[in-house]
Amino acid sequence: MSIDLSQFFEVFFEESFEGLDAMEAELLNLVPGEEDLETINTIFRAAHSIKGGSGTFGFNSVSDFTHVLETLLDQIREGKRELTTEHVDLLLKSVDCLRALLSALQSEQEPDLEEANALRLKFEAILGLGQSEHDNPNSECADEQQAEVNTYQIDFKPYHHLFKTGNEPLYMISELAELGELETHVSHNEIPDITDLTADDCFLSWRFFLNTEKEERVIREIFEWVEDDCDLTITLCGGLFSEDDTAQGAEENNPDSKIEPASSAPINTQEVKKAVVSKAPPPATESTSIRVGIDKVDSLINMVGELVITQAMLTQLGEQEITEATIASLQEGLAQLAHNTRDLQENVMRIRMLPISFVFSRFPRLVRDISQKLNKQVELKLLGEQTELDKTVMEKISDPMVHLVRNSLDHGLETVDQRLAVGKDPVGIVTLNAFHQGGNIVIEIMDDGQGLNTTKIKEKAIANGLIALGDELSDDEINELIFMPGFSTADAVSDISGRGVGMDVVRRNIQSLNGSVEVSSATGIGSTFTIRLPLTLAILDGQLVKVAKHTYIIPLISIVESLQIDITKVSRVGKDLDVLRLRDEYIPILRLYNIFNHQGAIETLDKTLLVVVESDNQKIGLLVDDLLSQQQVVIKSLEANYQKVDGVSGATILGDGRVSLIIDISGLIKLSGLRKPGSQELIIESQANLEAS
Amino acid sequence: MKRILAVDDSASMRQMVGFTLKKAGFDVTEAKDGSEALSIAKQQGFDAVISDVNMPIMDGITLIRELRTLPNYKFTPLLMLTTESGMDKKVEGKAAGATGWIVKPFNPEQLLAVIKKVIR
Numbered sequence: 001m002s003i004d005l006s007q008f009f010e011v012f013f014e015e016s017f018e019g020l021d022a023m024e025a026e027l028l029n030l031v032p033g034e035e036d037l038e039t040i041n042t043i044f045r046a047a048h049s050i051k052g053g054s055g056t057f058g059f060n061s062v063s064d065f066t067h068v069l070e071t072l073l074d075q076i077r078e079g080k081r082e083l084t085t086e087h088v089d090l091l092l093k094s095v096d097c098l099r100a101l102l103s104a105l106q107s108e109q110e111p112d113l114e115e116a117n118a119l120r121l122k123f124e125a126i127l128g129l130g131q132s133e134h135d136n137p138n139s140e141c142a143d144e145q146q147a148e149v150n151t152y153q154i155d156f157k158p159y160h161h162l163f164k165t166g167n168e169p170l171y172m173i174s175e176l177a178e179l180g181e182l183e184t185h186v187s188h189n190e191i192p193d194i195t196d197l198t199a200d201d202c203f204l205s206w207r208f209f210l211n212t213e214k215e216e217r218v219i220r221e222i223f224e225w226v227e228d229d230c231d232l233t234i235t236l237c238g239g240l241f242s243e244d245d246t247a248q249g250a251e252e253n254n255p256d257s258k259i260e261p262a263s264s265a266p267i268n269t270q271e272v273k274k275a276v277v278s279k280a281p282p283p284a285t286e287s288t289s290i291r292v293g294i295d296k297v298d299s300l301i302n303m304v305g306e307l308v309i310t311q312a313m314l315t316q317l318g319e320q321e322i323t324e325a326t327i328a329s330l331q332e333g334l335a336q337l338a339h340n341t342r343d344l345q346e347n348v349m350r351i352r353m354l355p356i357s358f359v360f361s362r363f364p365r366l367v368r369d370i371s372q373k374l375n376k377q378v379e380l381k382l383l384g385e386q387t388e389l390d391k392t393v394m395e396k397i398s399d400p401m402v403h404l405v406r407n408s409l410d411h412g413l414e415t416v417d418q419r420l421a422v423g424k425d426p427v428g429i430v431t432l433n434a435f436h437q438g439g440n441i442v443i444e445i446m447d448d449g450q451g452l453n454t455t456k457i458k459e460k461a462i463a464n465g466l467i468a469l470g471d472e473l474s475d476d477e478i479n480e481l482i483f484m485p486g487f488s489t490a491d492a493v494s495d496i497s498g499r500g501v502g503m504d505v506v507r508r509n510i511q512s513l514n515g516s517v518e519v520s521s522a523t524g525i526g527s528t529f530t531i532r533l534p535l536t537l538a539i540l541d542g543q544l545v546k547v548a549k550h551t552y553i554i555p556l557i558s559i560v561e562s563l564q565i566d567i568t569k570v571s572r573v574g575k576d577l578d579v580l581r582l583r584d585e586y587i588p589i590l591r592l593y594n595i596f597n598h599q600g601a602i603e604t605l606d607k608t609l610l611v612v613v614e615s616d617n618q619k620i621g622l623l624v625d626d627l628l629s630q631q632q633v634v635i636k637s638l639e640a641n642y643q644k645v646d647g648v649s650g651a652t653i654l655g656d657g658r659v660s661l662i663i664d665i666s667g668l669i670k671l672s673g674l675r676k677p678g679s680q681e682l683i684i685e686s687q688a689n690l691e692a693s
Numbered sequence: 694m695k696r697i698l699a700v701d702d703s704a705s706m707r708q709m710v711g712f713t714l715k716k717a718g719f720d721v722t723e724a725k726d727g728s729e730a731l732s733i734a735k736q737q738g739f740d741a742v743i744s745d746v747n748m749p750i751m752d753g754i755t756l757i758r759e760l761r762t763l764p765n766y767k768f769t770p771l772l773m774l775t776t777e778s779g780m781d782k783k784v785e786g787k788a789a790g791a792t793g794w795i796v797k798p799f800n801p802e803q804l805l806a807v808i809k810k811v812i813r
Contacts, residue, residue: 003713005709005801008709008712009705011708014704015705042749044747045749048747048776049702049703049706049747052703052776052797053703053706054798056706056709056797057705070776163768164761164768165792166741166768166770166791166811167770167792167811168811171809171811172810175810200767222810225787225793225810
């Protein structure tokens with residue numbers, strides 16, 4: 001029977017990566033000297049499973065490497081060896097190394113063994129092993145070729161309890177018979193009187209004469225499991241009785257002959273590996289599947305069930321004669337239907353939701369590595385790990401978060417000496433917190449470090465020409481400056497932060513997810529970055545607005561305020577740009593009807609509604625005819641159904657079946673030519689103009 | 694049809710064992726740890742149990758020890774999946790009541806050859 005092992009590869013890779021994640025997480029929890037057994041066991045089991053699987057599925061590079069890991073872990077587990085920080089570091093490196101090996105194998109590439117070999121040597125050094133230990137288990141299968149036929153006398157006397165081990169002498173005897181020609185003598189002398197007979201026990205014993213070309217070792221293997229449950233003597237007695245038919249049977253039934261000899265020559269190994277790899281299914285490196293908890297699926301089935309019931313009820317009502325009574329129940333049924341649909345929608349959305357721990361889980365390692373590098377003592381606290389978030393959003397939020405955490409560690413937290421000097425605990429605390437608020441998820445990255453240095457930020461901003469020397473800015477406004485393009489306050493660009501990715505990129509990435517990021521900070525106490533994200537990219541909280549006869553949707557998250565224009569505060573700048581003075585800011589007014597070419601909209605400014613929106617730190621006012629309701633809308637891609645339209649990020653279908661466009665604020669700013677830095681200058685310029693006039 | 698209970702915390706190994714045995718004509722039930730296996734084994738009867746040793750919640754040795762105390766499993770072949778380095782485990786397993794062992798890594802043919810030692 002041939003079984004194509006490659007069908008199990010994908011599962012193997014998936015579980016191995018999971019195992020590595022678990023290993024990493026547990027390793028980070030380990031404190032040498034006070035490790036608990038269950039943690040070590042979990043790590044051991046992960047390594048053990050990877051080794052077992054990779055050996056079984058022919059990924060020898062992985063199983064060879066994991067072997068040393070497993071040996072070390074086993075010794076620690078058994079208490080034969082003390083766990084040291086060195087071990088933990090080495091194991092963490094091995095996790096990375098194994099990940100690389102497995103990814104390469106998964107995408108059917110030749111894995112790079114250089115690092116694995118280097119790490120293996122280190123493990124072997126710790127274990128005090130020579131190179132030779134696992135190199136060549138070849139010898140066993142090497143000399144099967146002896147054709148000499150011998151006769152063995154085998155005395156097999158099972159102890160009484162043999163049956164209770166689950167072993168069956170009959171099968172052993174038939175196995176023996178397969179090795180050659182067998183003569184069997186059974187002895188029943190030991191069987192007691194019927195009154196003393198216990199049916200559970202074995203009272204028989206056997207003497208066999210076996211003609212075989214096999215070695216004694218092969219015979220012993222048959223009795224391997226019962227070695228301690230019987231008296232077994234095997235003696236070679238020269239005389240043999242027939243030679244012909246034994247050879248054939250033996251050849252076929254020798255289990256060893258079917259085992260692929262583990263090859264020792266490197267060239268051979270390569271070939272074997274290639275052969276294995278070429279049989280693998282097409283690569284599926286980028287997994288597009290998600291695991292869904294069975295409870296979620298169950299609740300969906302439940303909802304659909306209710307939906308079907310409601311539908312059946314409505315059909316029944318529709319078939320009846322319409323009376324006042326049926327209208328009432330029809331309305332009731334429709335309300336029920338609306339309820340079912342909404343529940344169903346929510347639950348379908350929930351399928352895409354994963355706990356944010358998927359992102360959080362990479363931070364313990366990151367914090368450990370960075371704090372080691374920076375020589376700072378850091379404790380990472382994770383809160384709200386079970387908060388759920390859309391998978392797509394999750395994938396995209398990871399990098400910005402990494403950046404913010406790096407920043408907190410590098411710029412936010414002080415060194416141990418600095419902390420002690422100001423009377424703080426030497427161990428700095430970085431907290432990641434996630435929770436739901438309205439339709440959004442809020443992720444906070446808090447540190448108890450020195451806070452943002454407003455003086456320094458201001459100096460830098462002035463030096464970079466972001467603000468003028470005489471500008472009076474509140475602390476919050478100064479803090480906001482760090483999100484401006486080209487801003488970095490690190491005295492020296494370090495390895496940790498300052499990789500050319502500024503906070504402006506972080507903000508832009510988050511904004512591209514329809515989210516926002518803010519900072520609040522108190523000198524000497526710490527700073528908090530707050531990321532707000534929609535729970536999903538598929539649904540948007542929108543403000544419906546009317547422009548001429550059309551309904552547009554403005555993402556609620558970008559709206560700062562809506563107001564009626566006070567005409568006395570409007571000034572005209574240049575040919576056709578009106579700006580509204582709102583407190584101490586000048587807001588350019590964009591006429592949506594102009595941009596989208598609609599006739600019949602309200603064109604006068606006085607008392608007309610203006611929606612002030614913000615994007616990329618820039619505020620603009622959108623002139624609309626009316627504010628309609630706020631609602632959650634399902635985003636449909638315009639590109640997929642029509643083509644890309646500037647200033648519009650997508651479309652949705654309203655309750656009455658009409659299509660409504662969703663306004664893309666930053667696209668609109670670009671479209672209207674108010675793009676920074678021009679706009680910034682424009683505002684300052686217009687301010688100057690106004691003051692002059 | 695002979696019934697086998699296959700226990701392993703690794704899904705790929707479980708699938709491989711399960712698939713191989715099913716193809717060889719056995720009725721296979723899978724369990725992901727000793728505790729799950731024990732409760733399945735208590736509800737249904739099996740002609741053999743193959744279990745990994747290192748598993749969370751309940752390891753294979755404990756599972757074998759527990760099974761052997763059940764009247765229905767007094768004579769049932771209980772096999773464990775071990776690695777070549779685990780001679781101690783073999784002894785421990787035997788003491789707990791294991792019938793025998795299969796050394797990892799193994800291929801489907803080897804698995805069937807071993808199964809043949811205990812059920813036919």
